[in-house]
Amino acid sequence: MSFFPANDPAPGDAFACDAIAQVIVPRTSDIGGFAVRRALPSARRRMVGPFVFLDEMGPAEFKAGDGLDVRPHPHIGLATVTYLFEGEIFHRDSLGTAQAIRPGAVNWMSAGSGIAHSERTGAEHRHGGEPLHGLQCWVALPAAREESAPAFAHHDVTALPVEAAEGKTVRIVAGSLFGRTSPLVTASETLFADVTMEAGALLPLDPAAEERALYLVSGAVDIAGDRFEAGRLLVFRPGDRITVTALTPVRLAILGGAPMDGPRYIWWNFVSSRKDRIETAKADWKAGRFAAVPGESEFIPLPE
Structure with missing residues:
Protein backbone atom coordinates (compact mmCIF):
# COMPACT_ATOMS: atom_id res chain seq x y z
CA MET A 1 0.00 0.00 0.00
CA SER A 2 1.22 3.46 -0.81
CA PHE A 3 0.81 6.91 0.64
CA PHE A 4 -1.31 8.86 -1.85
CA PRO A 5 -1.17 12.60 -1.19
CA ALA A 6 -4.53 13.93 -0.04
CA ASN A 7 -5.91 16.74 2.10
CA ASP A 8 -6.76 16.19 5.75
CA PRO A 9 -10.33 15.10 6.60
CA ALA A 10 -12.84 17.52 8.08
CA PRO A 11 -15.55 17.33 10.76
CA GLY A 12 -18.85 16.03 9.43
CA ASP A 13 -22.47 17.06 9.67
CA ALA A 14 -24.38 17.47 12.91
CA PHE A 15 -25.90 14.27 14.29
CA ALA A 16 -28.15 13.20 17.13
CA CYS A 17 -27.23 9.57 17.78
CA ASP A 18 -25.53 9.27 21.18
CA ALA A 19 -23.63 6.18 20.02
CA ILE A 20 -21.61 8.18 17.48
CA ALA A 21 -18.54 10.00 18.82
CA GLN A 22 -17.41 11.62 15.56
CA VAL A 23 -18.52 11.96 11.95
CA ILE A 24 -15.51 12.56 9.71
CA VAL A 25 -15.79 13.77 6.11
CA PRO A 26 -12.82 12.65 3.99
CA ARG A 27 -11.09 15.27 1.87
CA THR A 28 -10.69 14.35 -1.79
CA SER A 29 -7.61 14.85 -3.92
CA ASP A 30 -7.40 14.24 -7.65
CA ILE A 31 -4.15 12.48 -8.52
CA GLY A 32 -3.98 12.59 -12.31
CA GLY A 33 -7.67 11.74 -12.69
CA PHE A 34 -7.54 9.25 -9.81
CA ALA A 35 -9.65 10.29 -6.79
CA VAL A 36 -8.34 9.59 -3.28
CA ARG A 37 -10.48 10.23 -0.17
CA ARG A 38 -8.68 10.34 3.20
CA ALA A 39 -10.70 9.51 6.32
CA LEU A 40 -7.83 8.87 8.78
CA PRO A 41 -5.91 10.48 10.31
CA SER A 42 -7.95 13.60 11.05
CA ALA A 43 -7.53 16.48 13.47
CA ARG A 44 -10.38 15.11 15.59
CA ARG A 45 -9.45 11.43 15.41
CA ARG A 46 -5.95 10.06 14.91
CA MET A 47 -6.71 6.34 15.32
CA VAL A 48 -9.55 3.82 15.56
CA GLY A 49 -8.15 0.76 17.29
CA PRO A 50 -4.84 0.13 15.51
CA PHE A 51 -5.96 1.89 12.30
CA VAL A 52 -3.93 5.08 11.82
CA PHE A 53 -4.64 5.65 8.12
CA LEU A 54 -7.62 5.05 5.81
CA ASP A 55 -7.85 6.04 2.15
CA GLU A 56 -10.55 5.19 -0.36
CA MET A 57 -8.95 5.02 -3.80
CA GLY A 58 -11.27 5.50 -6.75
CA PRO A 59 -13.60 4.48 -8.15
CA ALA A 60 -11.58 5.16 -11.28
CA GLU A 61 -11.68 3.88 -14.84
CA PHE A 62 -8.26 3.74 -16.49
CA LYS A 63 -8.04 4.32 -20.21
CA ALA A 64 -6.42 1.72 -22.47
CA GLY A 65 -2.67 1.76 -21.86
CA ASP A 66 -2.97 3.48 -18.48
CA GLY A 67 -2.88 2.07 -14.96
CA LEU A 68 -1.53 2.45 -11.47
CA ASP A 69 2.23 2.93 -11.19
CA VAL A 70 3.39 3.44 -7.62
CA ARG A 71 7.18 3.12 -7.63
CA PRO A 72 9.06 1.41 -4.78
CA HIS A 73 8.79 3.29 -1.49
CA PRO A 74 9.53 2.40 2.15
CA HIS A 75 7.52 1.71 5.31
CA ILE A 76 8.36 1.09 8.98
CA GLY A 77 6.35 0.37 12.13
CA LEU A 78 3.05 -0.58 10.49
CA ALA A 79 1.13 -3.16 8.52
CA THR A 80 -0.36 -2.04 5.23
CA VAL A 81 -3.78 -3.39 4.29
CA THR A 82 -5.00 -3.39 0.68
CA TYR A 83 -8.57 -4.46 -0.09
CA LEU A 84 -10.20 -4.03 -3.51
CA PHE A 85 -13.80 -3.75 -4.67
CA GLU A 86 -12.85 -3.58 -8.37
CA ASP A 93 8.32 -6.02 -2.19
CA SER A 94 11.89 -6.26 -0.92
CA LEU A 95 11.20 -9.72 0.53
CA GLY A 96 10.84 -10.98 -3.05
CA THR A 97 7.04 -11.19 -2.88
CA ALA A 98 5.20 -10.86 -6.20
CA GLN A 99 1.44 -11.06 -5.64
CA ALA A 100 -1.63 -9.83 -7.51
CA ILE A 101 -4.58 -8.75 -5.41
CA ARG A 102 -8.14 -8.92 -6.70
CA PRO A 103 -11.54 -8.01 -5.23
CA GLY A 104 -12.42 -9.81 -2.00
CA ALA A 105 -8.82 -10.82 -1.21
CA VAL A 106 -6.43 -9.10 1.19
CA ASN A 107 -2.76 -8.13 1.06
CA TRP A 108 -1.34 -7.59 4.54
CA MET A 109 2.27 -6.38 4.58
CA SER A 110 3.93 -5.97 7.97
CA ALA A 111 6.77 -3.48 7.56
CA GLY A 112 8.28 -3.93 11.02
CA SER A 113 11.87 -2.68 10.98
CA GLY A 114 11.63 -1.74 7.31
CA ILE A 115 10.37 -2.86 3.91
CA ALA A 116 10.01 -1.38 0.44
CA HIS A 117 7.34 -2.22 -2.12
CA SER A 118 5.71 -1.17 -5.38
CA GLU A 119 2.13 -1.35 -6.63
CA ARG A 120 1.31 -1.38 -10.31
CA THR A 121 -1.32 -2.37 -12.85
CA GLY A 122 -0.01 -5.42 -14.69
CA ALA A 123 0.72 -5.14 -18.41
CA GLU A 124 -2.03 -7.63 -19.24
CA HIS A 125 -4.59 -5.37 -17.53
CA ARG A 126 -3.72 -2.20 -19.48
CA HIS A 127 -4.86 -3.22 -22.97
CA GLY A 128 -8.53 -2.31 -22.78
CA GLY A 129 -8.61 -0.15 -19.67
CA GLU A 130 -9.78 -1.32 -16.26
CA PRO A 131 -11.63 0.01 -13.20
CA LEU A 132 -9.94 0.36 -9.82
CA HIS A 133 -11.67 0.91 -6.48
CA GLY A 134 -10.68 -0.10 -2.99
CA LEU A 135 -9.41 0.78 0.46
CA GLN A 136 -5.86 1.28 1.65
CA CYS A 137 -5.21 1.25 5.38
CA TRP A 138 -2.30 1.35 7.77
CA VAL A 139 -2.44 -0.57 11.03
CA ALA A 140 0.08 0.55 13.66
CA LEU A 141 2.16 -2.21 15.20
CA PRO A 142 2.39 -2.47 19.00
CA ALA A 143 5.52 -0.75 20.32
CA ALA A 144 7.07 -4.11 21.18
CA ARG A 145 6.56 -5.31 17.57
CA GLU A 146 7.65 -2.18 15.67
CA GLU A 147 11.12 -3.60 15.01
CA SER A 148 9.97 -7.11 14.12
CA ALA A 149 11.11 -8.72 10.88
CA PRO A 150 9.08 -7.61 7.85
CA ALA A 151 6.52 -10.09 6.52
CA PHE A 152 3.81 -10.42 3.89
CA ALA A 153 0.52 -12.34 3.92
CA HIS A 154 -2.08 -12.81 1.18
CA HIS A 155 -5.47 -14.43 1.65
CA ASP A 156 -7.56 -15.09 -1.44
CA VAL A 157 -11.26 -14.36 -1.70
CA THR A 158 -12.08 -18.03 -1.01
CA ALA A 159 -10.08 -18.04 2.25
CA LEU A 160 -11.93 -15.23 4.02
CA PRO A 161 -15.11 -16.27 5.87
CA VAL A 162 -18.44 -14.85 4.72
CA GLU A 163 -21.69 -14.52 6.68
CA ALA A 164 -24.70 -13.98 4.38
CA ALA A 165 -28.29 -13.70 5.61
CA GLU A 166 -31.31 -11.40 5.63
CA GLY A 167 -30.19 -9.11 2.82
CA LYS A 168 -26.59 -8.58 3.92
CA THR A 169 -23.23 -10.17 3.14
CA VAL A 170 -20.31 -9.71 5.53
CA ARG A 171 -16.77 -10.74 4.55
CA ILE A 172 -14.51 -10.88 7.62
CA VAL A 173 -11.06 -9.71 6.51
CA ALA A 174 -9.47 -9.46 9.96
CA GLY A 175 -10.66 -10.46 13.42
CA SER A 176 -13.99 -12.00 14.37
CA LEU A 177 -17.58 -10.99 13.65
CA PHE A 178 -20.91 -12.83 13.79
CA GLY A 179 -19.18 -15.97 15.06
CA ARG A 180 -16.75 -16.17 12.13
CA THR A 181 -12.98 -15.55 12.35
CA SER A 182 -10.57 -14.54 9.61
CA PRO A 183 -7.41 -16.64 9.14
CA LEU A 184 -5.37 -13.44 8.95
CA VAL A 185 -2.81 -13.18 11.76
CA THR A 186 -2.52 -9.65 13.21
CA ALA A 187 -0.14 -8.13 15.76
CA SER A 188 -2.95 -6.81 17.97
CA GLU A 189 -6.72 -7.12 18.27
CA THR A 190 -8.00 -5.92 14.89
CA PRO A 204 -26.43 -5.22 14.32
CA LEU A 205 -23.01 -4.33 15.72
CA ASP A 206 -22.18 -5.56 19.21
CA PRO A 207 -19.49 -3.72 21.23
CA ALA A 208 -17.04 -6.65 21.10
CA ALA A 209 -14.24 -4.40 19.84
CA GLU A 210 -13.51 -1.51 22.19
CA GLU A 211 -12.99 0.94 19.33
CA ARG A 212 -15.16 0.71 16.20
CA ALA A 213 -15.94 2.77 13.14
CA GLY A 225 -32.97 8.19 13.21
CA ASP A 226 -29.95 9.93 11.62
CA ARG A 227 -29.29 9.51 7.91
CA PHE A 228 -25.71 9.22 6.66
CA GLU A 229 -24.59 9.29 3.03
CA ALA A 230 -21.54 7.76 1.34
CA GLY A 231 -18.16 9.27 2.09
CA ARG A 232 -18.50 9.42 5.88
CA LEU A 233 -16.45 7.76 8.61
CA LEU A 234 -18.68 7.19 11.64
CA VAL A 235 -16.70 6.60 14.84
CA PHE A 236 -18.75 4.91 17.56
CA ARG A 237 -18.51 5.33 21.31
CA PRO A 238 -17.32 2.26 23.24
CA GLY A 239 -19.85 -0.09 24.78
CA ASP A 240 -22.98 0.66 22.74
CA ARG A 241 -24.85 -1.87 20.64
CA ILE A 242 -25.71 -0.27 17.30
CA THR A 243 -28.09 -1.22 14.50
CA VAL A 244 -27.39 0.07 11.00
CA THR A 245 -30.35 0.16 8.60
CA ALA A 246 -29.70 0.33 4.86
CA LEU A 247 -31.92 2.98 3.25
CA THR A 248 -30.57 2.08 -0.21
CA PRO A 249 -28.24 -0.66 -1.47
CA VAL A 250 -25.12 -0.09 0.65
CA ARG A 251 -21.45 -0.98 0.81
CA LEU A 252 -19.50 -0.20 3.96
CA ALA A 253 -16.39 -1.23 5.86
CA ILE A 254 -16.25 -1.97 9.58
CA LEU A 255 -12.91 -1.32 11.27
CA GLY A 256 -11.48 -1.11 14.75
CA GLY A 257 -9.96 -3.15 17.54
CA ALA A 258 -8.16 -2.65 20.82
CA PRO A 259 -6.81 0.85 21.52
CA MET A 260 -3.18 1.31 20.53
CA ASP A 261 -0.55 1.40 23.30
CA GLY A 262 0.16 5.11 23.00
CA PRO A 263 0.24 7.76 20.27
CA ARG A 264 1.87 7.27 16.90
CA TYR A 265 3.89 9.69 14.79
CA ILE A 266 3.38 9.65 11.03
CA TRP A 267 5.73 11.18 8.50
CA TRP A 268 5.37 10.27 4.81
CA ASN A 269 5.25 6.45 4.77
CA PHE A 270 6.72 5.97 8.24
CA VAL A 271 4.82 5.25 11.48
CA SER A 272 6.45 4.93 14.88
CA SER A 273 5.93 5.48 18.59
CA ARG A 274 9.27 7.33 18.54
CA LYS A 275 10.15 10.48 16.61
CA ASP A 276 13.84 9.56 16.50
CA ARG A 277 13.02 6.25 14.76
CA ILE A 278 11.33 8.16 11.95
CA GLU A 279 14.42 10.33 11.56
CA THR A 280 16.55 7.20 11.24
CA ALA A 281 14.19 5.76 8.61
CA LYS A 282 14.35 9.00 6.61
CA ALA A 283 18.15 8.87 6.62
CA ASP A 284 18.17 5.17 5.69
CA TRP A 285 15.88 5.64 2.68
CA LYS A 286 17.81 8.67 1.47
CA ALA A 287 21.10 6.76 1.75
CA GLY A 288 19.75 3.66 -0.01
CA ARG A 289 20.01 1.39 3.03
CA PHE A 290 16.56 -0.23 2.59
CA ALA A 291 16.57 -3.55 0.73
CA ALA A 292 15.69 -3.18 -2.96
CA VAL A 293 12.54 -4.53 -4.63
CA PRO A 294 13.59 -7.26 -7.11
CA GLY A 295 12.67 -6.42 -10.70
CA GLU A 296 12.32 -2.68 -10.00
CA SER A 297 14.85 0.00 -10.97
CA GLU A 298 12.80 3.07 -10.01
CA PHE A 299 11.99 4.45 -6.56
CA ILE A 300 10.19 7.37 -4.93
CA PRO A 301 12.75 9.76 -3.40
CA LEU A 302 12.44 11.07 0.14
CA PRO A 303 10.27 14.21 0.15
CA GLU A 304 12.20 17.40 0.77
Whole structure:
Protein backbone atom coordinates (compact mmCIF):
# COMPACT_ATOMS: atom_id res chain seq x y z
CA MET A 1 0.00 0.00 0.00
CA SER A 2 1.22 3.46 -0.81
CA PHE A 3 0.81 6.91 0.64
CA PHE A 4 -1.31 8.86 -1.85
CA PRO A 5 -1.17 12.60 -1.19
CA ALA A 6 -4.53 13.93 -0.04
CA ASN A 7 -5.91 16.74 2.10
CA ASP A 8 -6.76 16.19 5.75
CA PRO A 9 -10.33 15.10 6.60
CA ALA A 10 -12.84 17.52 8.08
CA PRO A 11 -15.55 17.33 10.76
CA GLY A 12 -18.85 16.03 9.43
CA ASP A 13 -22.47 17.06 9.67
CA ALA A 14 -24.38 17.47 12.91
CA PHE A 15 -25.90 14.27 14.29
CA ALA A 16 -28.15 13.20 17.13
CA CYS A 17 -27.23 9.57 17.78
CA ASP A 18 -25.53 9.27 21.18
CA ALA A 19 -23.63 6.18 20.02
CA ILE A 20 -21.61 8.18 17.48
CA ALA A 21 -18.54 10.00 18.82
CA GLN A 22 -17.41 11.62 15.56
CA VAL A 23 -18.52 11.96 11.95
CA ILE A 24 -15.51 12.56 9.71
CA VAL A 25 -15.79 13.77 6.11
CA PRO A 26 -12.82 12.65 3.99
CA ARG A 27 -11.09 15.27 1.87
CA THR A 28 -10.69 14.35 -1.79
CA SER A 29 -7.61 14.85 -3.92
CA ASP A 30 -7.40 14.24 -7.65
CA ILE A 31 -4.15 12.48 -8.52
CA GLY A 32 -3.98 12.59 -12.31
CA GLY A 33 -7.67 11.74 -12.69
CA PHE A 34 -7.54 9.25 -9.81
CA ALA A 35 -9.65 10.29 -6.79
CA VAL A 36 -8.34 9.59 -3.28
CA ARG A 37 -10.48 10.23 -0.17
CA ARG A 38 -8.68 10.34 3.20
CA ALA A 39 -10.70 9.51 6.32
CA LEU A 40 -7.83 8.87 8.78
CA PRO A 41 -5.91 10.48 10.31
CA SER A 42 -7.95 13.60 11.05
CA ALA A 43 -7.53 16.48 13.47
CA ARG A 44 -10.38 15.11 15.59
CA ARG A 45 -9.45 11.43 15.41
CA ARG A 46 -5.95 10.06 14.91
CA MET A 47 -6.71 6.34 15.32
CA VAL A 48 -9.55 3.82 15.56
CA GLY A 49 -8.15 0.76 17.29
CA PRO A 50 -4.84 0.13 15.51
CA PHE A 51 -5.96 1.89 12.30
CA VAL A 52 -3.93 5.08 11.82
CA PHE A 53 -4.64 5.65 8.12
CA LEU A 54 -7.62 5.05 5.81
CA ASP A 55 -7.85 6.04 2.15
CA GLU A 56 -10.55 5.19 -0.36
CA MET A 57 -8.95 5.02 -3.80
CA GLY A 58 -11.27 5.50 -6.75
CA PRO A 59 -13.60 4.48 -8.15
CA ALA A 60 -11.58 5.16 -11.28
CA GLU A 61 -11.68 3.88 -14.84
CA PHE A 62 -8.26 3.74 -16.49
CA LYS A 63 -8.04 4.32 -20.21
CA ALA A 64 -6.42 1.72 -22.47
CA GLY A 65 -2.67 1.76 -21.86
CA ASP A 66 -2.97 3.48 -18.48
CA GLY A 67 -2.88 2.07 -14.96
CA LEU A 68 -1.53 2.45 -11.47
CA ASP A 69 2.23 2.93 -11.19
CA VAL A 70 3.39 3.44 -7.62
CA ARG A 71 7.18 3.12 -7.63
CA PRO A 72 9.06 1.41 -4.78
CA HIS A 73 8.79 3.29 -1.49
CA PRO A 74 9.53 2.40 2.15
CA HIS A 75 7.52 1.71 5.31
CA ILE A 76 8.36 1.09 8.98
CA GLY A 77 6.35 0.37 12.13
CA LEU A 78 3.05 -0.58 10.49
CA ALA A 79 1.13 -3.16 8.52
CA THR A 80 -0.36 -2.04 5.23
CA VAL A 81 -3.78 -3.39 4.29
CA THR A 82 -5.00 -3.39 0.68
CA TYR A 83 -8.57 -4.46 -0.09
CA LEU A 84 -10.20 -4.03 -3.51
CA PHE A 85 -13.80 -3.75 -4.67
CA GLU A 86 -12.85 -3.58 -8.37
CA GLY A 87 -9.74 -4.09 -10.47
CA GLU A 88 -6.34 -5.60 -9.73
CA ILE A 89 -3.03 -4.38 -8.29
CA PHE A 90 0.28 -6.23 -8.57
CA HIS A 91 2.41 -6.00 -5.43
CA ARG A 92 6.19 -6.48 -5.29
CA ASP A 93 8.32 -6.02 -2.19
CA SER A 94 11.89 -6.26 -0.92
CA LEU A 95 11.20 -9.72 0.53
CA GLY A 96 10.84 -10.98 -3.05
CA THR A 97 7.04 -11.19 -2.88
CA ALA A 98 5.20 -10.86 -6.20
CA GLN A 99 1.44 -11.06 -5.64
CA ALA A 100 -1.63 -9.83 -7.51
CA ILE A 101 -4.58 -8.75 -5.41
CA ARG A 102 -8.14 -8.92 -6.70
CA PRO A 103 -11.54 -8.01 -5.23
CA GLY A 104 -12.42 -9.81 -2.00
CA ALA A 105 -8.82 -10.82 -1.21
CA VAL A 106 -6.43 -9.10 1.19
CA ASN A 107 -2.76 -8.13 1.06
CA TRP A 108 -1.34 -7.59 4.54
CA MET A 109 2.27 -6.38 4.58
CA SER A 110 3.93 -5.97 7.97
CA ALA A 111 6.77 -3.48 7.56
CA GLY A 112 8.28 -3.93 11.02
CA SER A 113 11.87 -2.68 10.98
CA GLY A 114 11.63 -1.74 7.31
CA ILE A 115 10.37 -2.86 3.91
CA ALA A 116 10.01 -1.38 0.44
CA HIS A 117 7.34 -2.22 -2.12
CA SER A 118 5.71 -1.17 -5.38
CA GLU A 119 2.13 -1.35 -6.63
CA ARG A 120 1.31 -1.38 -10.31
CA THR A 121 -1.32 -2.37 -12.85
CA GLY A 122 -0.01 -5.42 -14.69
CA ALA A 123 0.72 -5.14 -18.41
CA GLU A 124 -2.03 -7.63 -19.24
CA HIS A 125 -4.59 -5.37 -17.53
CA ARG A 126 -3.72 -2.20 -19.48
CA HIS A 127 -4.86 -3.22 -22.97
CA GLY A 128 -8.53 -2.31 -22.78
CA GLY A 129 -8.61 -0.15 -19.67
CA GLU A 130 -9.78 -1.32 -16.26
CA PRO A 131 -11.63 0.01 -13.20
CA LEU A 132 -9.94 0.36 -9.82
CA HIS A 133 -11.67 0.91 -6.48
CA GLY A 134 -10.68 -0.10 -2.99
CA LEU A 135 -9.41 0.78 0.46
CA GLN A 136 -5.86 1.28 1.65
CA CYS A 137 -5.21 1.25 5.38
CA TRP A 138 -2.30 1.35 7.77
CA VAL A 139 -2.44 -0.57 11.03
CA ALA A 140 0.08 0.55 13.66
CA LEU A 141 2.16 -2.21 15.20
CA PRO A 142 2.39 -2.47 19.00
CA ALA A 143 5.52 -0.75 20.32
CA ALA A 144 7.07 -4.11 21.18
CA ARG A 145 6.56 -5.31 17.57
CA GLU A 146 7.65 -2.18 15.67
CA GLU A 147 11.12 -3.60 15.01
CA SER A 148 9.97 -7.11 14.12
CA ALA A 149 11.11 -8.72 10.88
CA PRO A 150 9.08 -7.61 7.85
CA ALA A 151 6.52 -10.09 6.52
CA PHE A 152 3.81 -10.42 3.89
CA ALA A 153 0.52 -12.34 3.92
CA HIS A 154 -2.08 -12.81 1.18
CA HIS A 155 -5.47 -14.43 1.65
CA ASP A 156 -7.56 -15.09 -1.44
CA VAL A 157 -11.26 -14.36 -1.70
CA THR A 158 -12.08 -18.03 -1.01
CA ALA A 159 -10.08 -18.04 2.25
CA LEU A 160 -11.93 -15.23 4.02
CA PRO A 161 -15.11 -16.27 5.87
CA VAL A 162 -18.44 -14.85 4.72
CA GLU A 163 -21.69 -14.52 6.68
CA ALA A 164 -24.70 -13.98 4.38
CA ALA A 165 -28.29 -13.70 5.61
CA GLU A 166 -31.31 -11.40 5.63
CA GLY A 167 -30.19 -9.11 2.82
CA LYS A 168 -26.59 -8.58 3.92
CA THR A 169 -23.23 -10.17 3.14
CA VAL A 170 -20.31 -9.71 5.53
CA ARG A 171 -16.77 -10.74 4.55
CA ILE A 172 -14.51 -10.88 7.62
CA VAL A 173 -11.06 -9.71 6.51
CA ALA A 174 -9.47 -9.46 9.96
CA GLY A 175 -10.66 -10.46 13.42
CA SER A 176 -13.99 -12.00 14.37
CA LEU A 177 -17.58 -10.99 13.65
CA PHE A 178 -20.91 -12.83 13.79
CA GLY A 179 -19.18 -15.97 15.06
CA ARG A 180 -16.75 -16.17 12.13
CA THR A 181 -12.98 -15.55 12.35
CA SER A 182 -10.57 -14.54 9.61
CA PRO A 183 -7.41 -16.64 9.14
CA LEU A 184 -5.37 -13.44 8.95
CA VAL A 185 -2.81 -13.18 11.76
CA THR A 186 -2.52 -9.65 13.21
CA ALA A 187 -0.14 -8.13 15.76
CA SER A 188 -2.95 -6.81 17.97
CA GLU A 189 -6.72 -7.12 18.27
CA THR A 190 -8.00 -5.92 14.89
CA LEU A 191 -11.40 -5.88 13.19
CA PHE A 192 -11.92 -5.26 9.48
CA ALA A 193 -14.93 -6.37 7.41
CA ASP A 194 -16.49 -5.64 4.02
CA VAL A 195 -20.29 -5.41 4.13
CA THR A 196 -22.91 -5.17 1.38
CA MET A 197 -26.58 -4.65 2.22
CA GLU A 198 -29.85 -4.58 0.33
CA ALA A 199 -32.22 -1.69 1.00
CA GLY A 200 -34.06 -2.35 4.25
CA ALA A 201 -31.47 -4.79 5.64
CA LEU A 202 -30.35 -4.46 9.26
CA LEU A 203 -26.76 -4.77 10.52
CA PRO A 204 -26.43 -5.22 14.32
CA LEU A 205 -23.01 -4.33 15.72
CA ASP A 206 -22.18 -5.56 19.21
CA PRO A 207 -19.49 -3.72 21.23
CA ALA A 208 -17.04 -6.65 21.10
CA ALA A 209 -14.24 -4.40 19.84
CA GLU A 210 -13.51 -1.51 22.19
CA GLU A 211 -12.99 0.94 19.33
CA ARG A 212 -15.16 0.71 16.20
CA ALA A 213 -15.94 2.77 13.14
CA LEU A 214 -17.94 2.42 9.95
CA TYR A 215 -16.78 3.82 6.63
CA LEU A 216 -19.67 4.23 4.17
CA VAL A 217 -18.44 3.49 0.64
CA SER A 218 -21.76 3.75 -1.19
CA GLY A 219 -25.45 4.20 -0.44
CA ALA A 220 -27.17 5.66 2.61
CA VAL A 221 -27.85 4.28 6.11
CA ASP A 222 -29.95 5.16 9.14
CA ILE A 223 -28.61 4.92 12.68
CA ALA A 224 -31.04 5.83 15.47
CA GLY A 225 -32.97 8.19 13.21
CA ASP A 226 -29.95 9.93 11.62
CA ARG A 227 -29.29 9.51 7.91
CA PHE A 228 -25.71 9.22 6.66
CA GLU A 229 -24.59 9.29 3.03
CA ALA A 230 -21.54 7.76 1.34
CA GLY A 231 -18.16 9.27 2.09
CA ARG A 232 -18.50 9.42 5.88
CA LEU A 233 -16.45 7.76 8.61
CA LEU A 234 -18.68 7.19 11.64
CA VAL A 235 -16.70 6.60 14.84
CA PHE A 236 -18.75 4.91 17.56
CA ARG A 237 -18.51 5.33 21.31
CA PRO A 238 -17.32 2.26 23.24
CA GLY A 239 -19.85 -0.09 24.78
CA ASP A 240 -22.98 0.66 22.74
CA ARG A 241 -24.85 -1.87 20.64
CA ILE A 242 -25.71 -0.27 17.30
CA THR A 243 -28.09 -1.22 14.50
CA VAL A 244 -27.39 0.07 11.00
CA THR A 245 -30.35 0.16 8.60
CA ALA A 246 -29.70 0.33 4.86
CA LEU A 247 -31.92 2.98 3.25
CA THR A 248 -30.57 2.08 -0.21
CA PRO A 249 -28.24 -0.66 -1.47
CA VAL A 250 -25.12 -0.09 0.65
CA ARG A 251 -21.45 -0.98 0.81
CA LEU A 252 -19.50 -0.20 3.96
CA ALA A 253 -16.39 -1.23 5.86
CA ILE A 254 -16.25 -1.97 9.58
CA LEU A 255 -12.91 -1.32 11.27
CA GLY A 256 -11.48 -1.11 14.75
CA GLY A 257 -9.96 -3.15 17.54
CA ALA A 258 -8.16 -2.65 20.82
CA PRO A 259 -6.81 0.85 21.52
CA MET A 260 -3.18 1.31 20.53
CA ASP A 261 -0.55 1.40 23.30
CA GLY A 262 0.16 5.11 23.00
CA PRO A 263 0.24 7.76 20.27
CA ARG A 264 1.87 7.27 16.90
CA TYR A 265 3.89 9.69 14.79
CA ILE A 266 3.38 9.65 11.03
CA TRP A 267 5.73 11.18 8.50
CA TRP A 268 5.37 10.27 4.81
CA ASN A 269 5.25 6.45 4.77
CA PHE A 270 6.72 5.97 8.24
CA VAL A 271 4.82 5.25 11.48
CA SER A 272 6.45 4.93 14.88
CA SER A 273 5.93 5.48 18.59
CA ARG A 274 9.27 7.33 18.54
CA LYS A 275 10.15 10.48 16.61
CA ASP A 276 13.84 9.56 16.50
CA ARG A 277 13.02 6.25 14.76
CA ILE A 278 11.33 8.16 11.95
CA GLU A 279 14.42 10.33 11.56
CA THR A 280 16.55 7.20 11.24
CA ALA A 281 14.19 5.76 8.61
CA LYS A 282 14.35 9.00 6.61
CA ALA A 283 18.15 8.87 6.62
CA ASP A 284 18.17 5.17 5.69
CA TRP A 285 15.88 5.64 2.68
CA LYS A 286 17.81 8.67 1.47
CA ALA A 287 21.10 6.76 1.75
CA GLY A 288 19.75 3.66 -0.01
CA ARG A 289 20.01 1.39 3.03
CA PHE A 290 16.56 -0.23 2.59
CA ALA A 291 16.57 -3.55 0.73
CA ALA A 292 15.69 -3.18 -2.96
CA VAL A 293 12.54 -4.53 -4.63
CA PRO A 294 13.59 -7.26 -7.11
CA GLY A 295 12.67 -6.42 -10.70
CA GLU A 296 12.32 -2.68 -10.00
CA SER A 297 14.85 0.00 -10.97
CA GLU A 298 12.80 3.07 -10.01
CA PHE A 299 11.99 4.45 -6.56
CA ILE A 300 10.19 7.37 -4.93
CA PRO A 301 12.75 9.76 -3.40
CA LEU A 302 12.44 11.07 0.14
CA PRO A 303 10.27 14.21 0.15
CA GLU A 304 12.20 17.40 0.77
